[in-house]
Amino acid sequence: MAEVSPAGSGGAPVPAAAVDGMLRIRGGVGGLSFQFEELLAGASALDGLVGELADTEAEAEAVRRALFPYQSDSYTTGSNAIVAVGEAARALGRVRMELESLCGEVRASHREYESAEARNTLLLRIGRTGPGYGPLWSLVGLPPLTVRDTVEDEFSLAPGRLALLLGLPAGAAAAGGQSGGVRAAVRGLADAPGMEFLRPRPVRVTGRETRTEEADVSPAGLLLRAAAVGRNSGEIEVLRLGESGNRAWAVIIPGTQLDGLPQGTNPFDATGIAEGLGYDSAETAAAVRQALAEAGAEAGDQVAAVGYSQGGIHALNLGRDKAFLADYELKFVLTAGSPVGGIEPGPGISSLHLEHEQDWVPGADGLPNPDLKNRVTVTLTTPIPGHEWLEPGMGPGHAMDRYADGARDIAASRDPSLQASTAALAAVVGAGGTATVTRIQLRREAMPPQRATPVAPGPRRLEGKPPDNARLRASGDVPSGRGPGESWPRGTPR
Template sequence: MLQIRGGVGGLSVQFEELLAGAAALDGVAKQLASVEAEADAVRRALFPYQSDSYTSGSNAIIAVGDGAQALGRVRTELERLCREVRASHREYEYAEARNTLLLRIGKTGAGFGPLWGLFGLPPMTARDVVEDEMSLAPGRLALLLGLPAVWAGAAGAVNGADGVGGVVRGLASAPGRDLLKPRPVRIVGRETRLEHVDVSPAGLLLRAEAVGGTSGEIEVLQLGEGSQRAWVVIIPGTQDELPAGTNPFDATGIAEGLGYGSAETAAGIREALREAGAQTGEQIAAVGYSQGGIHAMNLSQDKAFLADYDLKFVLTAGSPVGGIEPAPGISSLHLEHQQDWVPGADGLPNADTKDRVTVTLTNPLEIPAPKDFGLGPGHRLGNYADGAEAVSASRDPSLQASTAALAAVVGAGGAATVTRFSLRREAMPARRGVPTAPGPGRNADAPQGPAA
């Protein structure tokens, strides 16, 4: 049920190893060429002494010459190997490019549909369609943001080189859409307790599900003591709030994550870690589901956050994070399902690198009743938790390295200090003459903005 891309067993790493091997062979061949030239120089330098002792002089000259020729044969063989390794790399890259093209034709070309099945190739999936057909992204984005259908057309009109981020910023600049622009996020409450925690990928995702049951909360786990202390930030998915609400994780939080790098939410998370007792330079792991995964990955490129904390690992499930490039040295594991279109909503695949692993779940899903359909069965967090258990049990080298990188931060679990922080986004300023009383989807206990 797992399709694995990236990591130490990923194609890009294997390609890098082929090129590194070719470069190493090339370096040895150049060294041998230098020694070969030096041996020939020694042979020539012996010529004047040949007459002193013809037999021994000739033997010495012949021996040095034979050595130089042997070096030449080894050098020639290494150069041949080097050429063949580079040719192998080129052929693999060509094959991968050709396969990618055929896959895209098979998924998006109507005339190729019947032929596609004859070759036993996989059918197109909801996740592939959204990622491969960027024309769908604006409409999907409008759905994620809870906007009326008419706004999908407006989103498409502003879609350009900036991708989905440009769509979001274009929508936010439209009249009457100020609610899509970031507003400060503040801490309004906290609760701390001691608890036994499961820090496996599945256990952490289930904590995200529990945190998601309340409005505007994140969870900070303190693990270990002294020099072994580390922290985990748990960020929930989109919560049932109207876009005008003050919950940072309502639909407008998606806009902040995709269009503005989660600037305000990241600042709130940074403050929560400080209040929990995290010290500058301590190791952090970030876990997020759906929208929460966007915020978690944005921490990996947030200069202010990385200046304060040593973010080591990011775990996401069902999150569109292909356009987010983490800083060097940060490992990440991304869970997606082939029937979940949400991870493809930014139209970009996750990069295939040594430190970044993407797992696509392919297990069959039960179709829920229409009233429980939501964003589709593929987007259910429980399904991703099951997939995370399969990831932990896998012997795939990429997954073993990725889960080991997470374990290096969080340890084996056990007793931990758990702090729940309640976050609130600053309310929209009231229009002149209009009171700022909470409306539908707004939190009555949230701080209200000043009058215009």
């Protein structure tokens, strides 16, 4: 596997291999974006050296000129001094020009890298969405189109297609925030008549249970805890790790749950997906903050958040919840099978995202995860036996056991991006051991009962008998042509 030259080693930055066995890796210290950042940082450093050399060169020239009046005192030594200072200034000038040239080459290299990446991305998109161009990915050595890629492409195009259908500008359907068109589509759907249940409602802590046990806090161990928590509807898990004075917390959030609680009261039902993608998990984040406080967390404590599927949306949304970040120091987020490409956490938060190429769920927001130094995305390419495609559920690519196996491979990988990411997680949760585990029960507030629209009563008619005006007048129901309180005109037959 290709190695990445460390900053300051003198070697040119070289993108690390993006494949390690069954793992395809994007982002991190070995990612292209970070390599681009290193190129620009090197160019900026060279700019600083050029400026310092230019200042020194100007000072040397000023010294040379200041020696002119003293040349007549001792012609030989004065001339030699003037010549020596002038040669030094010229040497500085040559070094300065070489550095300026090198700086220009570094910036040109950065532009060429970016241009090549943009061109390759465009060609790949054409190959995916334009059948007339053929299987372009095979020509450039890329794998065939996968379930995850297909879903992501289709969801990314959905807002534009909807706008075209409605006769709106293409950008109108994509407006609505960082999550792009899916975020706007969720909010628009929740505003439609009869879809009020998709809007966020308060989520509260309704119970907790605490015990002490040995905890595996490796990436695989934490994901398996998320699977175990998901067997009990509406629960999350809070782990207290480390000793007093060096304490940290891990929050475990399960995936989507469709049964087990009264309809609409489980915060992790299908409505929870809408809250996560459309409303930044505002109510669930508040409940997680309360759960940490009830488990004993204090302001300023370090936290790692772990989420599977829908739980990963809520976990990463904690990274941009101002109230949560004001109370706790979120340091790391681990997700598996989660559509989180449109979520941008705050600075200083590292994250590791696991996706399977045959899992459609991570592509459901229509956006790829960004390639950043502190954000690593691993796509698992392990083959799936044919018979598993016939089993019910979200699809075999979304199976937690498969993600746990991938997490074990990640922990054993020597890829620089993965080593840095797993080290960042370990810096928060430690090496494992005895932990205080608190299971927290959450409930979403039920929908208010729908009120029936009142209907104005009409005149009553007694079957089998003609209307009796006296009885009608006494009850307030009067014949047509006379309102309540009106008197009969004089001479009117009664």
